[in-house]
Amino acid sequence: MATQSLHLHSSSPHHLHHPKLQYFPSNSQSLKWVCLKTNHSFAALKMIKKLSIFAIDGRTSSAEIKRKVVKKKLGVFVSGGGSNFRAIHQGIIDGDVNGEVVVLVTNKPDCGGALYAKENGIPVVVFPKVKDASVGVSTEDLVASLRSFEVDYVLLAGYLKLIPVELIQEYPRNVFNIHPSLLPAFGGKGFYGMKVHRAVIASGARYSGPTIHHVDEKYDTGRILAQKVVPVYSDDTAEKLAERVLHEEHKLYAEVAIALCEDRVIWREDGVPLIQSEENPNIYR
Numbered sequence: 001m002a003t004q005s006l007h008l009h010s011s012s013p014h015h016l017h018h019p020k021l022q023y024f025p026s027n028s029q030s031l032k033w034v035c036l037k038t039n040h041s042f043a044a045l046k047m048i049k050k051l052s053i054f055a056i057d058g059r060t061s062s063a064e065i066k067r068k069v070v071k072k073k074l075g076v077f078v079s080g081g082g083s084n085f086r087a088i089h090q091g092i093i094d095g096d097v098n099g100e101v102v103v104l105v106t107n108k109p110d111c112g113g114a115l116y117a118k119e120n121g122i123p124v125v126v127f128p129k130v131k132d133a134s135v136g137v138s139t140e141d142l143v144a145s146l147r148s149f150e151v152d153y154v155l156l157a158g159y160l161k162l163i164p165v166e167l168i169q170e171y172p173r174n175v176f177n178i179h180p181s182l183l184p185a186f187g188g189k190g191f192y193g194m195k196v197h198r199a200v201i202a203s204g205a206r207y208s209g210p211t212i213h214h215v216d217e218k219y220d221t222g223r224i225l226a227q228k229v230v231p232v233y234s235d236d237t238a239e240k241l242a243e244r245v246l247h248e249e250h251k252l253y254a255e256v257a258i259a260l261c262e263d264r265v266i267w268r269e270d271g272v273p274l275i276q277s278e279e280n281p282n283i284y285r
């Protein structure tokens with residue numbers, strides 16, 4: 001593979017024109033890093049700015065480069081089995097998600113997600129306090145705890161309690177949730193777990209699917225970031241539909257986690273979050 005030096009030019013005030021930052025792409029996939037001469041490469045420039053100045057011996061792939069970027073710290077909230085949490089964690093283990101789960105928060109300290117966290121050495125925080133028990137933290141202590149873990153993003157994954165406004169104010173654009181229907185349909189207070197799928201089937205809807213959205217003060221009213229359509233069949237039970245939707249949830253949340261950890265979630269002027277394409281930074285969805 002021919003090697004080429006990377007001369008960085010940006011209209012940003014932080015010119016990154018460093019003759020010593022030589023990047024020798026080792027495969028065609030890395031070529032996108034070469035000739036960053038337009039504003040659209042600013043995301044890539046930010047990525048590179050985080051890298052130390054280092055010589056690349058020509059064997060380093062862009063995936064290895066990504067791994068040298070500082071990992072994002074994730075705080076995951078669960079109330080049940082935690083299969084979405086495990087899907088995100090598997091994405092980290094596989095090297096696809098450039099992050100780490102630094103804390104698991106739950107209102108059910110014995111749930112499957114909490115047990116998985118303990119088995120994997122991930123600290124568990126109980127919120128809100130369990131009734132009539134000393135276990136659990138206050139809202140103030142929860143926020144302080146997330147800050148102490150230096151959490152960058154809060155990901156709700158089957159968490160069944162209302163996130164307090166104090167946390168949302170502390171993390172104004174950094175809390176996301178997955179819901180098992182195509183919001184705004186079948187969302188809000190009372191719509192969680194199998195209740196959602198039963199309502200979808202009872203309505204006669206022909207399509208359902210997961211939604212990942214920004215979290216605001218109310219249940220399921222935050223702006224939508226990502227969705228995937230799943231067919232609803234005439235003979236579907238709530239359990240069969242739940243299984244079909246959950247399969248797509250795992251893929252969608254891993255995709256969103258990858259984008260978040262690569263700073264590829266961009267906010268439109270009207271407040272809608274978009275995912276910037278990894279292949280072409282001019283494309284958003």
Ligand SMILES: Nc1nc2c(c(=O)[nH]1)N[C@@H](CN(C=O)c1ccc(C(=O)N[C@@H](CCC(=O)O)C(=O)O)cc1)CN2
Nearest residue numbers: 159160161162163179188189190192216217218219220
């Ligand atoms: N501030 C926010 N908090 C939470 C949101 C949100 O969008 N904003 N999303 C929920 C997750 N969720 C749907 O995606 C959801 C979870 C739970 C409920 C609900 O009605 N809960 C019951 C209590 C259930 C229980 O304790 O077992 C209730 O509040 O009466 C609706 C939607 C997470 N938090």
Ligand SMILES: NCC(=O)N[C@@H]1O[C@H](COP(=O)([O-])[O-])[C@@H](O)[C@H]1O
Nearest residue numbers: 080081082083084158179180192193
């Ligand atoms: N309204 C919130 C809600 O219903 N969330 C849903 O709870 C399930 C948790 O499964 P998991 O614990 O295996 O990830 C998921 O289907 C998620 O969409």
